[in-house]
Amino acid sequence: MKGYITKAKEKLHASGVLLRSGDYEDAVSRAYYVAFHAARAVLLTDGLVASTHQGVVNLFGLHFVRTGRFDKKFGRFLTNLKDERENSDYEIYTAIDKAVAKHAVQEAREFLKAVENYLKPFLQGG
Known part of the structure; x- marks a missing residue:
C-alpha cells in the first residue's frame, strides 16, 4: 500500500x-x-487487485464510490484522467494544452490527498 502511495507522489512531482x-x-x-x-492502494484495503487499468477504474467506482466511501467526483476524476492519458499517449492530434494539463494535475493532486486521508487508519496500523 505504501509503495503505491510513494509511486503516486513521484508521479505527481x-x-x-x-x-x-x-x-x-x-x-x-x-x-x-x-x-x-x-x-490501487485503496483497492488493497478491501483485498482487491485489478489486472487492467479499466479494472482499477471499475473496482474503485463499484467498491468505493458507489458505497459512499469516496465522493462521486473522485470516480469522475479517475475516469477523466484515464481518458485524457489515453488521448495524450496514443492520439497523433490532441487538444492537450496548458489548461487541460493544469486541470489534470490539479485533479490528480486532489485525488491523492483524498486517498491519503482515507488510508491514514490503514497505514498507522502497519
Whole structure:
C-alpha cells in the first residue's frame, strides 16, 4: 500500500515538472498515474487487485464510490484522467494544452490527498 502511495507522489512531482516545462501531454499522462497508483492502494484495503487499468477504474467506482466511501467526483476524476492519458499517449492530434494539463494535475493532486486521508487508519496500523 505504501509503495503505491510513494509511486503516486513521484508521479505527481513529475507531472508538475512536465507542466512547468510545457510538456503538456506527458504532464497529463503522469497525472493519470498519480490517481491510478493511489486507487490501487485503496483497492488493497478491501483485498482487491485489478489486472487492467479499466479494472482499477471499475473496482474503485463499484467498491468505493458507489458505497459512499469516496465522493462521486473522485470516480469522475479517475475516469477523466484515464481518458485524457489515453488521448495524450496514443492520439497523433490532441487538444492537450496548458489548461487541460493544469486541470489534470490539479485533479490528480486532489485525488491523492483524498486517498491519503482515507488510508491514514490503514497505514498507522502497519
